[in-house]
Amino acid sequence: MTSIHGALKTHFGFDRFRSQQQEDAVKAIVKGDQDVFVCMPTGAGKSLCYQLPALLASGITLVISPLIALIQDQVEQLRSRNIPACSINSKLPPRERGLILADLQCESPRLKLLYVTPEMLSSASFQPCLSGLSSRGLVSYLAVDEAHCVSQWGHDFRPDYLKLGELRGLLSGVPCLALTATAPARVREDICRALRLRSPLSFSTPVFRSNLHYDIIYRELVPDQYGHLHTFIVKALGGSSGCGIIYCRTRHSCEEVAHQLTLLGVLAKPYHAGLKAADRTDAQNDWMQGKVPVIVATISFGMGVDKANVRFVVHWNLAKSLASYYQESGRAGRDGLPSLCRVYYSVQDQNQIRFLIQKEVARTQEKRGSEKEHDKVAMVDFEAMVAFCEQEGCRHATISKYFGDQKPNCAGACDFCRDPKAVRAQLEAANRLSTTTGPAQSKEPRGPFGFDAELYAGGRKGYGFERKYHAHCISLLADADCPILEARSQRIPKLTVKAREHCFSLLESALKSHQGGAADTASSDVQSLALDIEHEIFRASKSANLYKAAVNYCLSPGFRLDCGNGAGRDC
Numbered sequence: 062m063t064s065i066h067g068a069l070k071t072h073f074g075f076d077r078f079r080s081q082q083q084e085d086a087v088k089a090i091v092k093g094d095q096d097v098f099v100c101m102p103t104g105a106g107k108s109l110c111y112q113l114p115a116l117l118a119s120g121i122t123l124v125i126s127p128l129i130a131l132i133q134d135q136v137e138q139l140r141s142r143n144i145p146a147c148s149i150n151s152k153l154p155p156r157e158r159g160l161i162l163a164d165l166q167c168e169s170p171r172l173k174l175l176y177v178t179p180e181m182l183s184s185a186s187f188q189p190c191l192s193g194l195s196s197r198g199l200v201s202y203l204a205v206d207e208a209h210c211v212s213q214w215g216h217d218f219r220p221d222y223l224k225l226g227e228l229r230g231l232l233s234g235v236p237c238l239a240l241t242a243t244a245p246a247r248v249r250e251d252i253c254r255a256l257r258l259r260s261p262l263s264f265s266t267p268v269f270r271s272n273l274h275y276d277i278i279y280r281e282l283v284p285d286q287y288g289h290l291h292t293f294i295v296k297a298l299g300g301s302s303g304c305g306i307i308y309c310r311t312r313h314s315c316e317e318v319a320h321q322l323t324l325l326g327v328l329a330k331p332y333h334a335g336l337k338a339a340d341r342t343d344a345q346n347d348w349m350q351g352k353v354p355v356i357v358a359t360i361s362f363g364m365g366v367d368k369a370n371v372r373f374v375v376h377w378n379l380a381k382s383l384a385s386y387y388q389e390s391g392r393a394g395r396d397g398l399p400s401l402c403r404v405y406y407s408v409q410d411q412n413q414i415r416f417l418i419q420k421e422v423a424r425t426q427e428k429r430g431s432e433k434e435h436d437k438v439a440m441v442d443f444e445a446m447v448a449f450c451e452q453e454g455c456r457h458a459t460i461s462k463y464f465g466d467q468k469p470n471c472a473g474a475c476d477f478c479r480d481p482k483a484v485r486a487q488l489e490a491a492n493r494l495s496t497t498t499g500p501a502q503s504k505e506p507r508g509p510f511g512f513d514a515e516l517y518a519g520g521r522k523g524y525g526f527e528r529k530y531h532a533h534c535i536s537l538l539a540d541a542d543c544p545i546l547e548a549r550s551q552r553i554p555k556l557t558v559k560a561r562e563h564c565f566s567l568l569e570s571a572l573k574s575h576q577g578g579a580a581d582t583a584s585s586d587v588q589s590l591a592l593d594i595e596h597e598i599f600r601a602s603k604s605a606n607l608y609k610a611a612v613n614y615c616l617s618p619g620f621r622l623d624c625g626n627g628a629g630r631d632c
């Protein structure tokens with residue numbers, strides 16, 4: 062096995078493997094007589110598990126990865142080490158594509174790693190290339206990155222991942238390696254079945270990371286939210302050269318939080334799809350280089366970002382599942398040093414996300430014409446996230462249990478284990494607040510007006526109805542039926558919440574039809590984007606008429622309503 066260590070040093074510059082697991086996985090893959098399943102936390106060095114064997118094999122390793130952006134990062138990193146890697150994707154200029162295909166047709170191609178998305182893999186245009194490689198016995202390994210995408214129980218299900226099972230038929234005899242950072246037992250079973258792994262050797266590291274401290278703060282109980290966040294950041298960075306990530310759900314929140322922190326003296330930059338590509342790259346580079354310590358981003362930020370000294374990850378809005386949260390918060394402390402992971406929990410936020418999930422499930426069922434067992438998955442996963450925030454108990458233990466691991470020795474690495482009384486007191490205060498303000502008791506009032514009438518508030522009659530409706534909404538701390546941001550605001554006279562909801566639906570439908578084929582777009586992201594766009598129009602409009610005009614403008618055929626025009630949040 063000296064050649065393995067030699068290659069580790071020569072190609073990657075590493076003196077040793079990062080862990081015994083990493084070494085064992087690489088050796089098993091190089092041996093090549095069994096399929097392999099690797100489950101290691103973010104930053105554990107999973108990519109090396111297939112990249113190193115790829116260099117020691119005579120053929121090409123085919124790597125399946127879900128996002129073009131992720132692929133591009135990997136390919137760039139490999140090329141910077143002079144490792145022949147490339148990707149065939151829809152964004153590739155024809156000339157470059159031609160050069161790659163020419164190399165792949167050679168008797169002994171130069172290329173060692175070929176990255177594709179599952180969509181590209183199953184596309185007709187890629188089939189001749191694939192069967193050419195397969196028939197000449199040139200595929201050494203099949204590596205499936207982010208393998209949890211194959212499972213409908215996983216937090217990022219991608220239907221095209223299911224087609225990978227068929228590919229195994231075509232590539233019979235080629236060892237398969239499935240990699241993921243997050244796989245509860247049910248997801249693991251799905252991965253093995255869907256990828257047709259034959260008695261795979263499994264290399265799993267427990268999810269517990271003792272250097273991460275988890276805590277929850279109820280946002281609605283904090284009088285000065287930005288001041289609270291600022292104090293936390295100052296403590297987390299502690300004068301070090303470290304940095305942090307704040308995740309927000311919408312573009313507007315990214316802007317607002319970054320602005321407020323900068324006012325308070327912590328330099329922070331927003332990062333979201335509404336920014337021009339150059340501004341986004343600048344924000345990321347400034348953060349990577351340590352010029353700006355805090356990046357305030359939507360969840361698309363971080364995939365493939367490999368930064369060791371992230372001292373904190375804050376979720377200003379809830380993650381959509383506990384698995385997503387584990388992955389996102391896990392970007393902290395990759396260097397193994399103590400780091401903080403905090404959720405600013407908000408009941409209003411929770412209701413809004415629940416609304417989006419319910420709506421998405423209903424839409425899927427309507428389209429399909431039936432209900433299925435796994436329709437519940439998104440909601441179950443979200444409830445696990447909510448329980449993580451609302452429970453009395455060790456946060457690490459909750460995460461470990463979720464992933465099927467033993468209870469870890471937290472040793473004070475979460476708020477509950479450090480001070481259970483304080484956690485209890487916070488929960489009690491939150492309960493008191495929700496019983497005084499209370500969730501929705503009555504049914505949504507139904508008015509006699511159609512959409513247009515309501516948009517203009519239906520004259521005096523309509524305004525009356527509107528006032529009642531507003532009074533109803535204002536009385537609620539959080540209302541699962543009011544997904545609209547600032548639903549309680551009466552800033553624009555005669556603009557009803559119902560009308561705003563209708564506009565939101567129109568924007569959402571328009572986004573769906575524009576982005577229907579986009580591989581990287583989840584429906585819940587489209588919904589969030591629609592909410593964000595609606596909210597921006599609301600904030601920018603001075604009257605109901607101007608609001609309506611702005612919505613109509615966005616819906617007009619000449620206007621391309623998508624992430625690229627800077628209209629909203631990431632897709």
Ligand SMILES: Nc1ncnc2c1ncn2[C@@H]1O[C@H](COP(=O)(O)OP(=O)(O)OP(=O)(O)O)[C@@H](O)[C@H]1O
Pocket residue numbers: 075076077078079080101102103104105106107108109242365367
């Ligand atoms: N043996 C090693 N010694 C030192 N550094 C290593 C070793 N193996 C991997 N690394 C480095 O660790 C970092 C994280 O690796 P990698 O991106 O593969 O993690 P990952 O497990 O795939 O994380 P993610 O789940 O975020 O994709 C990279 O910078 C990589 O170069």
